[in-house]
Amino acid sequence: MDEERTEAWWARRAWALLSAVRERAPLVQCITNLVSMDIAANALTAAGASPAMLHSLREIPDFTPRCDAVYINVGTLSEDWLPSMRAAASAGRPWVLDPVAAAASGFRMEACLQLLSRSAPPSSGATRPRSSPSPRAQITPPSRKQRRTVLWKKHKGKGQQNEQCANTCGQLQGVDSSHDSGEALQAAKALARSSGAVVAVSGAVDFITDGEQVISASNGVAMMQKITATGCAVTALIAAFVGADPSDALAAAACALAIFGLAGEIGMESVKGPASLRMHLIDALYGLDE
Ligand SMILES: Nc1ncnc2c1ncn2[C@@H]1O[C@H](COP(=O)(O)OP(=O)(O)OP(=O)(O)O)[C@@H](O)[C@H]1O
Ligand SMILES: Cc1ncsc1CCO
């Protein structure tokens, strides 16, 4: 690391990334679960990104290469959506996976592992062909967030690594945000190292790791757990941050989690319960200033 990443550094970085999202309005294709579609699209829009909830396989060749980032979430996985997820993950864009309940079934775990083996070419470098208000950086490390988490860019897909990923997905999935997410940190680091992805684990404290560095973000309020699909929404926000600036997926993931948590804290100042927190959180994302 070239410079010391103090709290003040992170604050500037978070603001710069949110500002980049607002300026560039990254186009984020979301193939996400049916429960989360509304909150994810609204969180992205409020933050300044441009969500697109497209999941037809037939649209992916035309549409996905024009996106700044792809968000895949297996929360309501079905056989007919899996080919779209695979195709979108292979389209050469930075992408983020939320392996919701990866250990719920063999089908789901296998799907997550297959998806993990998809990677964007490290230097596909292609800029998004649609006109963009500001120049895009080259695609470098695509990232992902994995339940509570994954961002990865490359995965060598060897048998042993797959096994390790399976174990890790299982461990992470078992970690509910009512637990200390520190319990999952070692598993997350191992997954990051074996997959080449940035891995994030959400909870009271969020951890974000590339396998070496570990960032923790302790923003947020416990009532966020009482709103369904907040984890899905913050994963979508991670995709937007990575889409706005793909040069540092670790920082993008950490800042998205911190900003989302901060919006929860600000929103919490005037709520009666989860339903009003949902509204105020989205308002706070929209209104956040420096
Ligand atoms: N106890 C807590 N205190 C503070 N923030 C929290 C707490 N639990 C969760 N959060 C925040 O809520 C957001 C969602 O995290 P959470 O771990 O609840 O996701 P999740 O369980 O995957 O969500 P879902 O399955 O509902 O989509 C994150 O930004 C996280 O920091
Ligand atoms: C409740 C629920 N069921 C499948 S996905 C989802 C949203 C939270 O992940």
Ligand SMILES: [Mg+2]
């Ligand atoms: Mg939760």
